[in-house]
Amino acid sequence: MSDWTELVVHKYGGTSLTSTQHVQRAAAQLDRAQRGGRPVVAVVSARGKTTDELLAEAAAIGTRPSDAGPGWDREIDQLLACGENSSAALLALALRSRGVPTVSLSGPQAGITTSGRHGAGTINAIDPSRIGGLLRDGNVAVVSGFQAANRAGDVVTLGRGGSDTTAVAIAAEFGGQCDIFTDVDGVHTADPRHIPDAGILAAVDSRVMAEMAFAGARVLHSRAAALAAAKKLRLRIRNSGTDAIGTTIVERSDHMPENASFVTAVVHDLDTAAMTIRCPASNDSLTTDVFAVLARENISTDLVHVADSDPGDVVMRFSLKRSELPIARAALQELFYGKDSIVHVVDRVAKVSLVGAGLLNRPDSTALMLTTLSANAIRSSWVYTGQTRTSVLVPEDRALDAVALLHSAFELGRPEPELVVPV
Numbered sequence: 001m002s003d004w005t006e007l008v009v010h011k012y013g014g015t016s017l018t019s020t021q022h023v024q025r026a027a028a029q030l031d032r033a034q035r036g037g038r039p040v041v042a043v044v045s046a047r048g049k050t051t052d053e054l055l056a057e058a059a060a061i062g063t064r065p066s067d068a069g070p071g072w073d074r075e076i077d078q079l080l081a082c083g084e085n086s087s088a089a090l091l092a093l094a095l096r097s098r099g100v101p102t103v104s105l106s107g108p109q110a111g112i113t114t115s116g117r118h119g120a121g122t123i124n125a126i127d128p129s130r131i132g133g134l135l136r137d138g139n140v141a142v143v144s145g146f147q148a149a150n151r152a153g154d155v156v157t158l159g160r161g162g163s164d165t166t167a168v169a170i171a172a173e174f175g176g177q178c179d180i181f182t183d184v185d186g187v188h189t190a191d192p193r194h195i196p197d198a199g200i201l202a203a204v205d206s207r208v209m210a211e212m213a214f215a216g217a218r219v220l221h222s223r224a225a226a227l228a229a230a231k232k233l234r235l236r237i238r239n240s241g242t243d244a245i246g247t248t249i250v251e252r253s254d255h256m257p258e259n260a261s262f263v264t265a266v267v268h269d270l271d272t273a274a275m276t277i278r279c280p281a282s283n284d285s286l287t288t289d290v291f292a293v294l295a296r297e298n299i300s301t302d303l304v305h306v307a308d309s310d311p312g313d314v315v316m317r318f319s320l321k322r323s324e325l326p327i328a329r330a331a332l333q334e335l336f337y338g339k340d341s342i343v344h345v346v347d348r349v350a351k352v353s354l355v356g357a358g359l360l361n362r363p364d365s366t367a368l369m370l371t372t373l374s375a376n377a378i379r380s381s382w383v384y385t386g387q388t389r390t391s392v393l394v395p396e397d398r399a400l401d402a403v404a405l406l407h408s409a410f411e412l413g414r415p416e417p418e419l420v421v422p423v
């Protein structure tokens with residue numbers, strides 16, 4: 001058994017592989033890492049907007065029937081996997097043209113397995129033998145992200161943004177380190193594409209990062225952040241196009257001063273919908289059944305509220321990803337068939353969150369959040385508060401205004417907010 005602690009996984013997102021020059025730049029970076037004497041694995045996403053384009057092509061071919069079943073989703077996964085596989089082969093060709101020994105592998109060829117449904121697989125296990133063998137022979141192993149094999153040997157994708165999770169899972173399997181290369185200099189106090197004075201965070205606590213990712217900061221897939229936190233993985237977020245040192249995700253064990261700034265970032269998620277279900281209280285298993293069905297479909301809910309209401313009804317409310325509405329609707333339709341229930345969906349909403357530490361001990365943060373929004377005529381609802389996140393729903397068309405206002409109200413536009421943890 002080799003000691004793989006020196007192993008480094010480089011993950012290149014779609015934005016870092018857009019053009020031929022981008023692919024060659026990634027190959028040069030991998031070449032340098034390999035020459036440094038470390039075993040190197042590259043994990044790649046589909047180039048540029050390829051995944052969106054493939055989905056658009058599928059939509060142009062035909063509409064998913066409401067009773068489509070897994071057969072439809074299987075074909076979508078077959079299609080989407082081509083995006084990552086093409087990146088992997090091109091990167092391997094770029095490496096070979098530099099004289100770097102390399103082999104590209106699809107997720108199934110790399111020994112990555114799942115039991116999840118098509119479109120939402122979660123990694124069960126990684127058989128390290130194929131990747132390990134290639135590394136021992138001096139190759140850079142280039143692995144298609146975002147995909148795994150199910151029991152039947154079919155490819156299953158891991159949910160949008162899932163290549164980060166592939167990269168983190170491989171690094172965790174080998175006990176190595178993971179660098180996520182993207183198109184920004186690291187994790188910022190808000191999305192730097194929309195908030196120009198967002199500051200870069202030199203280091204972020206792993207639990208705070210997991211919360212930011214779940215709240216919608218696309219820079220890291222939420223399951224990747226959670227896995228990295230659980231495995232205490234050495235993880236950095238870096239820019240593939242600059243020499244910026246990026247953001248290090250750290251395990252926080254040090255003392256946190258009471259007066260430290262408590263909000264790290266403002267995060268928004270446009271992929272949000274709000275669902276309200278009203279059902280007669282006599283259907284007493286319905287509330288628990290709803291969450292069981294959503295869990296079976298691997299659909300995460302947030303901002304959950306269940307309450308009795310007049311006349312003898314139970315009202316359930318929760319937010320979920322807008323992109324998962326079709327699956328949620330189909331699954332719930334089955335459950336509600338013949339029962340006297342009303343489902344109401346609002347899909348023009350966005351979730352805006354403060355992410356930080358000790359937020360429950362700072363009730364002034366929720367107060368400042370809500371007053372800032374209302375003073376600017378932004379209607380907020382469905383408030384959730386927790387120790388590391390406070391979230392509200394706002395109208396979708398005011399989401400970016402809300403982020404800018406909160407970013408300024410919480411004075412996050414400084415170069416280095418105080419919550420940054422020393423490394």
Ligand SMILES: Nc1ncnc2c1ncn2[C@@H]1O[C@H](COP(=O)(O)OP(=O)(O)O)[C@@H](O)[C@H]1O
Pocket residue numbers: 012013014015016045161181182183184186187188189190191192193216217218219220265
């Ligand atoms: N707090 C944040 N810090 C950094 N980037 C963020 C943040 N919130 C959202 N983002 C967005 O995440 C994007 C990177 O994710 P993504 O577009 O999925 O890249 P990739 O193709 O590399 O996976 C950035 O371009 C940025 O707009």
Ligand SMILES: N[C@@H](CC(=O)OP(=O)(O)O)C(=O)O
Pocket residue numbers: 012013014015045046051052083145146159160161162163164
């Ligand atoms: N290509 C997939 C998977 C992925 O992780 O992409 P990216 O790393 O570019 O966010 C997607 O677009 O969702």
